Each structure stands twice: as structure tokens, then as C-alpha cells.
Amino acid sequence: MSMPQNCFPVAPETLLPERFRRHEGGLVRPSERRLLSIVRRRPDVTRAEIGADMDLAQQSVHRLLGGLLDDGLIVFGRAAAGRRGQPSPSVRLNPRFACSLGVALSTSRVGISCSDFAGGQKMRSFEIDGDPVDDVLDRIDACFTELLEEMEFSRDDVLGIGFAIAGYVIADWRYSPPHTLSHWSKVEIAPRVSRRFGVPCWSENTSSAAALGEAMFGAGKQHDSLVYVDMSYGLGSGIYSDGRLMTGAYGNAGEIGGIFPDAVYHLRPAPGLLIEKLRRSGRHVAGLPDLGRAVAEEWPEVEDWLRRVQPQFDSMISAISGLIDPDCIVLGGDAPVNLASKLAERSTYFRRKRYGFARRLPDLILSQVGDDASCIGAAWLPLQDFAF
Secondary structure, X not given: OOOOOOEEOOOHHHHOOHHHOOEOOEOOOHHHHHHHHHHHHOOOEEHHHHHHHHOOOHHHHHHHHHHHHHOOOEEEEEEOOOOOOOOOEEEEEOOOOOEEEEEEEOOXXXXXXXXXXXXXXXXXEEEOOOOOHHHHHHXXXXXXXXXXXXXXXOHHHEEEEEEEEOOEEEEOOEEEOOHHHHHHHHOOHHHHHHHHHOOOEEEEEHHHHHHHHHHHHOHHHOOOOEEEEEEOOOEEEEEEEOOEEEXXXXXXXXXXXXXXXXXXXXXXXXXXXXXXXXXXXXXOOOOOHHHHHHHHOOOHHHHHHHHHHHHHHHHHHHHHHHHHOOOEEEEEOOOOHHHHHHHHXXXXXXXXXXXXXXXXXXXXXXXOOOOOHHHHHHHHHHHHHHHO
């Protein structure tokens, strides 16, 4: 069985405007992709430093930079000061070269983002409650128009759309979302969105999109590999390693709920289960934001829930550590930060020494991007595929 498709069309470069088809219909060659990735990770890197990083002669680097500069993908900054010899100019991504759009669809909210080529972003969001697919797409379209106008881009400047939805992959471009989004399970997302907006579309689950957002703009600045644990209403995760999302054979790498057996599935650390517990106790809890108050005011039901789910939380992070071995595990999602902090403070990895030594463990940290990580990461899906 082949891995489900997440991009439509399968050859996305066929929908690129002519000015983006620089090399045989595509945007960049492999050597340019590598160079642009260095510039993205190291803003204001110098031309000389790029040559050292790529292990290329300066003549080859000058040729690559010249082509990228002529076509508007990069700009040169001032020469680096305080260095001996001929000053080398700094190199930056050109934010005006192009842009990309992102959507993150969760159980009650849609986040929309626009990212320029250098990673600058603007965002919008709106609430939903079982709204029909076409109505949601109409509102997304209106947000796209607002964001593009605000960032002074046109529709012709859009490289593509990344669309993230809560749920796991069930077939090409189709996902199995939570009950409130069940009508989306029949939608082939990437083809539907691509045909509507006339640009390539990449579909992904929200946890993996959030992992990409965190890797690009949060913990990924200090860590080369990470697992993002998405604590929203449910519980998911996304894996970023070796400069790419890990998707798995069937598109469901990171489906962390699968590690919990039936006997403790109701005790997994999914924030939605805490909401249900509080409601059964007669507490008025409208949604995830109210959990922050419940934790801050130390409601006894919260303490009881934390005590019951902590063993499953420890099993989860220990499984991630043992199987993935990332630099860090990032706790994020729509749940309040103080709830994730409580679980992290009490956590314990399973670790045994051998010959007096224990293996290294990943740092357990809170998201640096926040609850917009999914839509930010979704907007980066086309940019990563085309250029980085």
C-alpha cells in the first residue's frame, strides 16, 4: 500500500504562475534549496559563511547567489562589520518574493495565516459550530482577501495553500476528524481547496502542522529535532526530524493516542476529558479556555484528574523518548499553558541505567509559538515543499 497523497495536484509546480517556474517548471534546484535553507536558519549570514557551510568554492556560491538575487528570492544586506579583509555582504530572504496561505481547522475554531517568503506572518481566526463545508470555505476566502491586502500581496503572489485538520488520515486527502467535524470526513481536502482557489494545496493533520510551525519559528531554532504534543480537545503529536516532517507509511506518524490500551484510554491526558469531568461535577466549563481558570483556582477535580492521568503522561513521553529520540518534546495546542505546565512539572521519564550510565533524555518544554502553531505551520507547507 502506498502512502496517501497529501498534495494536489501531485505535481504542484504545474499550477505555479510563470514567474515562479525558474528551472524546468520548478522554483529551485537542489543546490539553491540547500542555500536558501541556510539563509532561512541564519538571518544575515554572509556570503563567505554560506560557502563554508555548503563546502563550495566562492565562485560557485557567487553564481548561485547571483541567480537567486536576479530572480528576487534573496536580497543582500550591508557587509559584515568588524572583519578583516574584503567585507562580505549579508544575505537575507526577500519577503516580497512570494507568499503562502495556511488554514488550521479544529473542532470549534479556524485559524488562517499568510506567510511571506521570509517567514513574516499575519493571522485571522473565527469560531465554528458544525458549520457546512462551503460556508467555512467562504469565510476562509474572505480572510485570505483581508490578509493578502494587509500584507500587500495579490492572489498571483500565492505559491500555495496548506490546510490542516484535526484527525488522522483515512485515504488520499481525507481525514477522520472528531465528531463535530464528521461532515469533513467525506471531503478530499487538497483537491477541493486547490480547485476552489486555483493554487496547489497540501493537506495535513493539525498536530503535524503545529510541529512544523514550532520547528520553523519556535523550539526548532535551538533544536534540530522535536516532537510536538498537541494538547487541544484531544491528544495528538507531530514529529520533525532531519529538516522534514515525519509522516509515516500511511500518513499517521505521531498518532500518539494509539499507545494507550483500552483499560486506560479514558485516562489519557486529553484536555477534553478534563472538561467532561468538570461538567459532570456541575462546573460551568464552556471550553478549553476555562480550564486555565480551573487550574489557577486549584479546583479539586483538576487535582484528581492530574493525579489519575500522570502515569499515562509519563508513559507517553517515555515512549516518544525511546522510539523517536528527539532533542525535545514540546507541549502545545489549544489547552491553557498552566495545564501543560502542571503535567510537565510532575513528569518522570522511564529510564534504567546500564553499566552505570543512563541514556540522554529529550528536554520537555512548552511551545514557544502558542496556539497559532498549526495555522503558521500549515502556511509553511508549500514554502517548504517548493523552496526549503
